[in-house]
Amino acid sequence: VKVDLGERSYPIYIGEDLLSLLGEKARFHNLSTQSPILIVTDVNVGSLYLSKTQSTLQKYGYTIATHVVSAGESSKCLGELGSIVTSALEAKLDRDSTIIALGGGVVGDLAGFAAATYMRGIRFIQIPTTLLAHDSSVGGKVAVNHPLAKNVIGAFHQPAFVLYDTTTLKTLSIREVRSGLAEIIKHGFIHDESFVSWCENNIDKLLTLDADALSYAIHAGCSIKAWIVSQDEKESGLRAFLNLGHTIGHALESVAGYGELTHGEAISIGMCGAALLSSRLGVASDHVFTYTEGLIKRFGLPTVIPERYATDAIMDAMLHDKKFRGGQMVFILPNSIGKVHIHKGIPVEEVRVVVDLLKEGERSHVR
Ligand SMILES: NC(=O)c1ccc[n+]([C@@H]2O[C@H](COP(=O)([O-])OP(=O)(O)OC[C@H]3O[C@@H](n4cnc5c(N)ncnc54)[C@H](O)[C@@H]3O)[C@@H](O)[C@H]2O)c1
Ligand SMILES: [Zn+2]
Numbered sequence: 001v002k003v004d005l006g007e008r009s010y011p012i013y014i015g016e017d018l019l020s021l022l023g024e025k026a027r028f029h030n031l032s033t034q035s036p037i038l039i040v041t042d043v044n045v046g047s048l049y050l051s052k053t054q055s056t057l058q059k060y061g062y063t064i065a066t067h068v069v070s071a072g073e074s075s076k077c078l079g080e081l082g083s084i085v086t087s088a089l090e091a092k093l094d095r096d097s098t099i100i101a102l103g104g105g106v107v108g109d110l111a112g113f114a115a116a117t118y119m120r121g122i123r124f125i126q127i128p129t130t131l132l133a134h135d136s137s138v139g140g141k142v143a144v145n146h147p148l149a150k151n152v153i154g155a156f157h158q159p160a161f162v163l164y165d166t167t168t169l170k171t172l173s174i175r176e177v178r179s180g181l182a183e184i185i186k187h188g189f190i191h192d193e194s195f196v197s198w199c200e201n202n203i204d205k206l207l208t209l210d211a212d213a214l215s216y217a218i219h220a221g222c223s224i225k226a227w228i229v230s231q232d233e234k235e236s237g238l239r240a241f242l243n244l245g246h247t248i249g250h251a252l253e254s255v256a257g258y259g260e261l262t263h264g265e266a267i268s269i270g271m272c273g274a275a276l277l278s279s280r281l282g283v284a285s286d287h288v289f290t291y292t293e294g295l296i297k298r299f300g301l302p303t304v305i306p307e308r309y310a311t312d313a314i315m316d317a318m319l320h321d322k323k324f325r326g327g328q329m330v331f332i333l334p335n336s337i338g339k340v341h342i343h344k345g346i347p348v349e350e351v352r353v354v355v356d357l358l359k360e361g362e363r364s365h366v367r
Contacts, residue, residue, distance in 0.1 A: 018165040023060030040111035065091030104130035112142030116157035131180020179264025193338030245270030251317035268301035278333040304361035
């Protein structure tokens with residue numbers, strides 16, 4: 001997939017066993033062999049793929065330093081960023097150096113933000129190892145979290161290229177696979193009804209990581225996101241579509257405490273919420289909600305809010321959302337399957353009703 005952003009355009013290579021081609025690709029993209037490269041990864045991914053990543057680069061004459069963080073969202077913080085800068089300075093990274101993110105979205109966002117800020121910005125390469133990271137590998141959003149809010153310290157920094165070795169996905173837990181698929185289906189719900197149908201017809205293949213099905217799904221997900229990002233790199237309009245399911249989803253993640261719900265689980269519930277809201281506002285037919293909920297369920301993803309998350313806390317978290325501007329609630333809502341729009345001026349009370357309905361998990365009376 002080519003992400004078309006003028007002089008910041010870059011390719012995403014997708015396929016099996018691509019990791020062994022990393023050295024070659026680094027040369028092809030003119031990465032200097034004179035300047036050290038820093039690979040950032042987490043303990044889980046590091047124990048599986050770090051030595052292979054390192055050796056394929058060393059074969060091509062690169063000097064490698066490594067920085068391994070703890071696994072999980074809590075590493076996406078300013079403290080860890082400082083540690084990466086320490087590693088970069090100790091390894092003598094200079095302005096022609098590159099930081100490589102080897103891992104999921106956490107490592108991608110953290111290492112990407114380090115690359116965006118180290119010496120006012122050095123080159124960055126992504127090697128995503130989760131399905132969810134198909135999303136973070138397109139668009140150049142990089143960030144760390146603040147204790148009060150997710151992703152609020154960040155930048156736009158496009159990678160030089162992305163190497164997506166689908167073989168690495170085989171070691172993911174089924175929960176992480178499902179979570180990543182949620183974001184892939186989201187791209188279908190936003191822009192491509194036929195891709196949604198394709199997902200519906202290939203649930204088993206996707207859940208069992210069939211190589212062809214995975215490549216196709218990652219390609220489709222990245223392409224839809226790349227198309228949107230190329231129209232609106234800095235999120236002034238269209239790019240907001242990508243937040244389908246994220247207003248409620250982010251609120252759930254923060255109420256649950258980072259890490260309790262996976263991101264994909266949270267936005268699965270959020271996509272159900274958006275469809276339900278759309279139905280209640282008379283924008284989309286009830287079918288959109290029942291279809292969305294049914295498909296998400298068939299992927300083994302959650303569609304209801306656990307009772308223990310207080311509605312007040314969820315509403316408070318939503319009102320802190322950085323996309324929430326000027327006293328009105330704004331949501332990305334489906335018009336139909338494969339089509340969404342930005343819906344402004346939604347009464348807070350209506351959203352509250354939807355949150356309560358999502359908790360009941362019993363919604364035969366949609367309107
Ligand atoms: N920048 C963006 O545009 C963007 C988009 C979507 C999500 N994100 C961010 O991505 C993050 C979530 O990403 P994630 O779901 O990939 O989480 P993650 O990076 O925490 O990975 C999930 C878990 O899987 C493990 N893991 C990763 N790859 C593995 C592999 N191949 N085999 C075995 N285990 C593996 C990790 O160690 C971790 O425990 C969030 O912080 C979110 O904000 C960013
Ligand atoms: Zn997301």
